Amino acid sequence: MMKTPDGKFMGSVKVGSKGQIVIPKEVRDMFNIETGETLILLADINQGIAIQKFATYETFAKEIFLR
Known part of the structure; x- marks a missing residue:
């Protein structure tokens, strides 16, 4: 993942065979996604x-x- 300013995120995710993606932990933490x-x-x-x-x-x- 790329180093970005606080409150920002840039990274990549892959789409799995079932069309699913994983939201990176940093983003889940940033938006309090449980x-x-x-x-x-x-x-x-x-x-x-x-x-x-x-x-x-x-x-x-x-x-x-x-x-």
Whole structure:
């Protein structure tokens, strides 16, 4: 992994035969991602892939759909 400024990370991951990737420990620690936590994957053909904690969107979705 490459040495980067605090709060930043650059590295590489490999996609396994089942389409899985491993989120590096440094990134899991940076974002407090715990074992078993649900994440949401957002993809845009032009902008790429983003991964966020599901809890971030759960609150947002409840506000929209439970009104």
